[in-house]
Amino acid sequence: MNRKTDSADQRIDVQRDADLQQWAKKLDASEAQIKEAVQAVGDRASDVEEHLKGSRSTTNAERTQQALKSRGDRPG
DSSP states (O other), rough: OOOOOOSSSOOTTTTTTHHHHHHHHHTTOHHHHHHHHHHHSSSSSHHHHHHHHHHHHHHHSHHHHHHHHHHHHHOO
């Protein structure tokens, strides 16, 4: 049986740095956001993805810029 590589049955192991980095990149989220999502909904990748989508009304890049502005930092 050929296993699909989608996130439906995959698990995120936040204790493994490589796993955490891979999923953060794949889901366009910070490692902290991945950890928070796993704590909130469990380690199933599809649940984490849905949680992150539901918790973000803007893109991650927009949220980063917004956070920098609120701290008084200005990018480049």
